[in-house]
Amino acid sequence: MTNNLINTGKVSKVEVLKQKSNFLRGPIDTELNDGNPFFSQDGIQILKFHGSYQQKDRDLEKAKAKGEEAQYSMMLRTRSPGGFIPWQLYVALDKLSDRYGNHTLRATTRQGFQLHGILKENLKAVIVDITKNMGSTVGACGDINRNVMAPPAPFKNKPEYDYAREYAVKLADLLAPQAGAYYDIWLDGEVAVTASEAPEVTEARKRQGAGTAKTNISDIEPIYGTQYLPRKFKIAIAVAGDNSVDLYTNDLSLVVITNAANELEGFNVYVGGGLGRAHNNDATIVRIADSIGFVPVAKVYDLVKAIVALQRDYGDRHNRRHSRFKYILEEWGVEKFKQVLLEYYPTKLADSRELPPFKYQDYLGWHEQGDGKYFVGVSIESGRVLDREGLQLKTALREISEKFHHDFVLTPNQNLLITEIAADEKEEIQKILDRCGILAPDQIDTLVRYSMACPAFPTCGLAIAESERALPDILARIRKLLVRLGLEDETFVTRITGCPNGCARPYMAELAFVGSAVDEYQVWLGGSFNSTRLAQPYVQRLHINNLEKGLEPLFFYFKKDRVEDESFGDFCDRKGIEDLRQFAETYVSELPEEKAKGKRRDVRHRVTLSAKSFELLKKAVEEQGSSMKDIVEAALEKYLA
Template sequence: MTNNLLNPVKISKVEVLKQKSNFLRGPINTELKDNNPFFSQDGIQILKFHGSYQQKDRDFDKAKEKGEDAQYSMMLRTRSPGGLIPWQLYLALDKLCDKYGNHTLRTTTRQGFQIHGILKQNLKTVIADITRNMGSTVGACGDINRNVMAPAVPFKDKPEYNYAREYAIKIADLLAPQAGAYYDIWLDGEVAVTATEAPEVTEARNRQGDGTAKTNINSIEPIYGTQYLPRKFKIAIAVPGDNSVDLYTNDLALVVITNANHELEGFNVYVGGGLGRAHHNDATIVRLAESIGFVPVAKIYDVIKAIVAVQRDYGDRHNRRHSRFKYILEEWGVEKFKEVLLEYFPTKLAAPRELPPFKYQDYLGWHEQGDGKYFVGIAIENGRVSDREGLQLKTALREICETFHHDFVLTPNHNLLVTEITADEKETIQAILDRCGVLAPDKIDTLVRYSMACPAFPTCGLAIAESERALPSVLARIRQLLVSLGLENETFVTRMTGCPNGCARPYMAELAFVGSAADEYQIWLGGNFDSTRLAKPYIQRLHINDLEKGLEPLFVYFRNQRLSGEGFGDFCDRKGIEDLTRYVENYVAGDHQNSEQDSGRKDIRHRVTLSKRSYDLLKNAVGQKGTSMKDIVEAALEQYLK
C-alpha cells in the first residue's frame, strides 16, 4: 500500500497532471481551440472528469493499411443519480445522437446514457445542450465519485425507495467537483439552471471536523484537493431485500434502514467492492464489499466524507492497477480499516441492522406505483437504443416522451422504466410499444432477459474481443444447445465483456465470457442469480468456434447431477471448479444422450498413467487452449502415430 499522502512518495504521471491542471481545466481549455481532431494524451486524462472518453473507430483500423488517418470521436456519458432522466433531457439526447453522434444511445450499467461518435469540434455544443436540458456529464468518468445508483422503481407507497433516490441525489451533489471547471469550459462560465442542492449538503461538504479531509482545509475542493482521488469511486444505495443495484460490487454501498413508522433512521454501510482486473496478473482482484456497521442519518455525510478521504490519502497513486479502494480493504482487512476510519470519523460505528436476503428484480412490464399511477419496464437488449428491422425502440421511446412528457428511469441492468403513467394512458403507450416491436417481458427469451454485454468493439479502446455484437448469437447458440440436451426451460445470468475490466459485471454472473484474445474468452462460473456471490475462473481461453464443445459437458453434468430446483450458478458453485474440470476432462462427446446415473451404461474409458511433469504440462495446455485433456491427448497421439 502506498504511504499516506501526508508523507509524499513517488506518484504516476496522471497524478502530476491532475495537480497541474488548475482543477481540471488544462489542457482541455486550450486544446478545444486548436484544429486537431483529437485531444493529446494529457487532454484525454482530464477530459474523463468532464464525462467523456476519446475513442477511435476500431473497425476503421483496417484502413491504416491503405494509409488513411485514424477516425477519432468522443463518447459522452451522463451523470444521472438514481437513473432519473427527465423527459426534456431524453428528447435532447435523442436529437443530439442523431445530429452529432452515431444515431444510437447506449444505457450504462450505472444508470446513465452514453452517446458515441461525437467529433471533437462538436463536443462543446453537445455538453452545453445536455446541461441546459436538466442533465450533466461532470463526474460520469474520471478519478472521482461516479454516478450514484439507486433502485429505479418509483414505488410511492414504499418510503424506502424514495429515501434511496433522495440520498443518491444528495450524495452525488456532496461529492461533485466544486472548482467550476465544467462550467468555465463548456458553458463559458454560465451556471446552467439546475436544481439547487440541499442546504444540508452544502453545509456538510464545508464542515470541518468529522470526516474532514486533513490536507484540504479551506481548499476549493474541500473533499478532493488538487489531485482528486487515486482512481474512480462507485457508490450505490439499496433497499433491504432489493439487489437491483448490485450493491456488493461498489466501493461504498448503503442500505436504507427505516423504523416501524417507515421513517429513515440511517444506513447499513458496506465498503471495498470492485470488479476491475487484468488477465494473468494475480495482483489485480475482484472483490465483494463488506459490512462495517450502521450509521444514523444525521452522520451519514460525515462518514461518506471520511471513507472517501481514507481512499484519497491511502490509495495507491503510483500504480493505477492497484489504486482502487478495494485494495485497501483487501490488504488491511475490515478491522484495520475501521481503526484508520476513526482518525477521520472519531466515533465507533454501531453494529449493522439485520437485513432480509437480497434478491434481484428487473421490474420489466407493467406495475402499480402505489399512488394510482403506473410504470412500465422496457427491456433494452445490451443497452442499445436504436431502430432496426423488427424493433423501432428509439422511435417508441421518442414518441412516448413527446406525447406524454413522462420521465424515464434507467436501471443498473441496461433497462428503462417509463413512470407516472395514468390509467387512461396505459392502452396508448402499450399500443406504441406493440407497433414498434417492443416485446413484453414474457415474450423475451430468459437467457436474453438476464444477460448483459459491454460495448467493446468498435468503440472501446480497451476491448480485445467482441461483446455487444457477439452476445446475441452466443445466447442463441446456448439456447439451441440447452434444447438439444433437454434443458429447454433452463435459464441463468449470462454476461460478456470484451476485456477483463468487467464493465458488464461478468464476475457476478452464473456464466460469463471475458475477452482474452480475438474471438477467445475466459470463462467464469458460479455466480448467482441474485448477484450476491462471486464467480470463479474456469477456462482461460475458449474460442468462440468451440462454444458448444466447451459448454456441452458442463450442461450435461448439470442436468444429471443438479439438486431439485438448483440453478446453474448454484450447481457450479457447489461442485467447485476442480470437480467441474475433472468431469469435463473425462467427458465423452455424445454421452449427453444418457444419464450418468443410468445403470445400463456400457461405455468403457481406458486410462493411462502419466508422470507428474507430463500431467502438469497437459493441465497447463488445457487452461491455455480452452479444451479438454482428452482432445489434446488424442490429437497429439494421432499426429505422433502417423
C-alpha cells in the same frame, strides 16, 4: 500498503497531470479550439472528468489504407443519480444522437446514457444542450465519484425507495467537483443549476475535521484536494431485499434501514467491492464488498466523506492497476480498515442491522406506483437504443416522451422505466410499444432478459474481443443447445465483456464470457442469480467456434446431477470448478445427432501421476486454457516422436 498521502511519494504521470491541470481545466481549455480533430494524451486524461472519452472507430482502423489519418470521435456519458432522466433531457439526447452522434443511445450499467460518435468540434455544443435540458456530464468519468446508483422503481407507497433515490442525489451532490472547470470550459462560466442542492449537503461538504482529515486539502476542493482520487469511486444505495444495483460490486454501498414507522434510521455499510482486473496478472483482483456496520442517518455524510478521504490518502497513486479502493480492503482486511477509518470518522460503527435475502429485480412490464399511477419497464437489449428491422425502440421512446412528457428511469441492468403513467394513458402507450415491436416480459427469451454486454468493438479502445455485437448469436446458440439437451425452460444470468475490466459485471454472473483474444473468451461460472456471489474462472480461452463443445458437458452435468430447483449458478458453485473440469475431461457427447455420426467413447486408460506432476498439469490447464487430455497427448506425442 504504502501510505501515499497527497503530493508525497512516487506518483504516476496522471497524478502529476491532475495536479498541474488547474483543477481540471488544462489542457482542455487550450486544446478545445486548436483545430485538431483529437485531444492530446494529457487532454484525454482530463477530458474524462468532464464525462467524455476519446475513441476511434476500430472497424475503420482495421479497414483503412496504410497512412490514412485515424477517425476520432468522443463518447459522452450523463451523470444521472439513481438513473433519473427528465423527459426534456431524453428528447434532447435523442435529437443529439441523430444530429451529432451515431444515431443510437446506450444505457449503461450504472444508470446513465452514453452518446457515441461525437466529433471534437461538436462536443461543446452537445454539452451545452444537455445542461440546458436538465442534464450534466460532469464527474461521469475520471478519478472521482461516479454516478450514484439506486433502485429504479418509482414506488410511492414504499418509503425506503424514496429514501434511496433521495440519498443517491444528495451523495452525488456532496461528491461533485467544486472548482468550476466544467462551467468555465463548456458553458463559458455560466453555472447551469438544474436543482439547488440540499443545504445539509453544502454544510456537510464544508465541514472540516469530519471526513476530510489529513494534509494538503484545498479550499477549492474540500474533499478531493488538488489531485482528486487515485482512481474512480463507485457508490450504490440499495433497499433491503432488492439487489437491483449489484451492491456487492461497488466501492461503497449503503442499504436503507427504516423503523416500524417507515422513518429512515440509517444505512448498513458495505465497502471494497470492485470487478476490474487484467488477464495474466494475479495482482489484479475481483472482489465483493465487506459489511462494516451501521451508520445513523445524521452521520451518513461524515462517514461517506471519511471513506472517500481514506481512499484519497491511502490509495496507490503510483500503480494505477493497484489504485482502486478494493485493494486497501484486500490487503488490510476489514479490522485494520476500521481502525484507520477512526482517524477520519472517530466513532465506532454500530453492528449491521439484519436484512432479508436479496432478490434480483428488473421491473420489466407494468407495475403500480402506489399512488394510482403506473410505470412500465422496457427491455433494452445490451442497452442499445436504436431502430432496426422489427424493432423501433428509438422511435417508441421518442414518441412517448414527446407526447406524454413522462420522465424515464434507467436501471442498473440497461433497461428503462417509463414513469408517472395515468390509468387512462396505459392503453395508448401500450399500443405504441406494440406497434414498434417492443416485447412484453413474457415474450422475451429469459436468456436475453437476464443478460448484459459492454459495447466493446467498434468504439472501446480496450476491447480484445466482441461483446455487444456477439451476444445475440451466443445467446441463440446457448438456447439451441439447451433445447437439444432437454433443458428448454432453463435460464440463468449471462454476461459478456470484450476485455477483463468487467464493465457488464461478468464476474457476478452464473455464466460469463470475458474477452481474452480475438474470438476467444475466458469462461466464468458460479455466480448467483441475485448477484451476491462471485463467479470463478473455468476456462482461460474458449474459441467462439467451440462454444457448444465447451458448454455441452456443463449443461449435461447440470441436468444429470442438479438437486431440486437448483439454479445453474448454484450448481456450478456447489460442484466447484475442479469437479466441473474433471467431468468435462471425460465427457462424450450424449446428443442423438452426435451419436448418429458414429461418434463413440474413446477407449480410456487410467494413469496415476505424482502429486508434483499433477500440480504442474493443473497449472498448465489454467495458463493455456486447454484440457488435461489435450496437454498430455501433445506432450507425449512430442516426447515419443
